[in-house]
Amino acid sequence: MELQLDYHTALAWLEWQVELGADEAIGESPVDRFSAPEPVGAAASPVAAPVVKADEVDPVVEARLAAKRADSLEALRAEMEAFPHCDLRRGARSFVFSDGNPAARLMIVGEAPGRDEDIQGKPFVGRAGQLLDRMFDAIGMGRAHSDAAQALYITNILPWRPPQNRDPSPAEMAMMLPFVTRHIELAAPEIVVLMGNISCDGLLGRRGITRLRGQWQEVQGRPALPMFHPAYLLRQPAKKRETWADLLALKARLAR
Ligand code: URA
Ligand code: URA
Numbered sequence: 001m002e003l004q005l006d007y008h009t010a011l012a013w014l015e016w017q018v019e020l021g022a023d024e025a026i027g028e029s030p031v032d033r034f035s036a037p038e039p040v041g042a043a044a045s046p047v048a049a050p051v052v053k054a055d056e057v058d059p060v061v062e063a064r065l066a067a068k069r070a071d072s073l074e075a076l077r078a079e080m081e082a083f084p085h086c087d088l089r090r091g092a093r094s095f096v097f098s099d100g101n102p103a104a105r106l107m108i109v110g111e112a113p114g115r116d117e118d119i120q121g122k123p124f125v126g127r128a129g130q131l132l133d134r135m136f137d138a139i140g141m142g143r144a145h146s147d148a149a150q151a152l153y154i155t156n157i158l159p160w161r162p163p164q165n166r167d168p169s170p171a172e173m174a175m176m177l178p179f180v181t182r183h184i185e186l187a188a189p190e191i192v193v194l195m196g197n198i199s200c201d202g203l204l205g206r207r208g209i210t211r212l213r214g215q216w217q218e219v220q221g222r223p224a225l226p227m228f229h230p231a232y233l234l235r236q237p238a239k240k241r242e243t244w245a246d247l248l249a250l251k252a253r254l255a256r
Pocket of ligand 1: 122128
């Protein structure tokens with residue numbers, strides 16, 4: 001974990017190191033800078049800049065504390081937006097929190113913003129999102145509905161777009177997960193939909209969407225249904241048959 005230091009703190013550190021006799025910016029072990037890959041998003045530097053390790057800051061613990069502090073969705077949004085430990089925030093254009101009606105009986109948890117979501121600052125607005133809207137429209141539900149029974153509330157495991165839409169790393173997932181679970185607690189939906197593998201991984205600790213889809217699970221004491229991600233359905237349209245069955249199962253469960 002690298003810390004961003006302000007000028008005075010950095011100077012104090014440097015003075016302390018000089019006190020200790022440090023006169024060269026050199027590490028414990030040699031680094032071959034000709035073969036080392038360039039760090040993403042950082043300008044190459046010819047000098048070995050002293051890196052301040054802050055191992056005492058555990059981002060998962062920080063995330064849990066921040067999530068716990070939030071006693072409303074608005075407070076949670078603010079805590080997440082200000083959370084400094086996830087590097088994805090630096091590469092993303094927007095912070096993407098949620099869309100739809102927070103009073104909805106159904107909450108959808110997706111993966112992470114893609115390009116369109118990063119531009120618009122809303123989840124599921126690109127091609128996959130348009131398919132998601134058509135899917136739920138087919139059972140009379142949508143994010144614009146004011147009636148909680150027909151409404152959708154939508155969020156993602158990650159609020160920032162990963163570069164090139166790569167899968168989130170285990171560390172990124174672990175530090176953002178306390179916010180997702182708090183998000184579910186605060187929105188308090190009756191049913192949760194886990195869209196795709198990343199969402200199942202985060203909230204069930206399991207992957208294998210092909211087996212999981214359509215099988216009711218439990219997330220924080222609520223029924224949760226894993227479904228194929230609409231981005232997957234765009235590539236595998238034949239799987240829409242299973243998705244239709246899942247949508248009908250959702251509708252039946254909501255009618256109980
Ligand atoms: N895919 C997701 O999982 N979430 C989005 O918001 C957009 C695409
Ligand atoms: N992989 C995913 O992550 N989600 C799906 O729905 C299908 C494949």
